[in-house]
Amino acid sequence: MDKVSGKLTVYFEEPFWIGVFERIEDGKLSVTKVTFGAEPKDYEVQEYIQKCYFSLKFSPAVEKVRSREKKEAEGLRMFELKQQKKREKHKGH
Numbered sequence: 728m729d730k731v732s733g734k735l736t737v738y739f740e741e742p743f744w745i746g747v748f749e750r751i752e753d754g755k756l757s758v759t760k761v762t763f764g765a766e767p768k769d770y771e772v773q774e775y776i777q778k779c780y781f782s783l784k785f786s787p788a789v790e791k792v793r794s795r796e797k798k799e800a801e802g803l804r805m806f807e808l809k810q811q812k813k814r815e816k817h818k819g820h
Contacts (some may be wrong), residue, residue, distance in 0.1 A: 729752060729753055730752075731750065731751070731752045732750075732751045733748065733749060733750045733751070734748070734749040735747070735748050735749075735772070735776070736749075737763070737767065737772065739766070743762050743763065743764055744762075744763040744764065744765065744766050744767060745760060745761070745762055745763065746760070746761040746762075746763055746767075746772070746775075747759075747760050747761075748760075748761065748780075748783060748785070750785055752788065753788075755788035755789060755790060756788065756789055756790075757785040757786045757787065757788040757789070758785060758786050759783045759784060759785045759786065761775070761779075761783070763775075
């Protein structure tokens with residue numbers, strides 16, 4: 728069974744409230760944008776998801792870009808590796 732995850736971000740973009748749905752399926756990201764108009768209440772967003780989610784038109788799926796956390800972890804790992812090499816280089820001095 729495939730794993731599917733989703734995320735909804737709601738923000739104000741003059742003069743409307745916008746919702747961006749992100750869906751990750753099989754490691755690929757697709758998105759869609761919804762205009763709510765007036766600021767939606769939590770229950771209105773929940774109702775919208777329940778009634779309209781499966782009729783949303785998502786973008787074509789693309790390979791998911793590495794997350795910020797993964798990038799930072801990789802950068803930290805590389806920094807620590809460089810520090811270790813420096814210490815080993817100067818051990819004999």
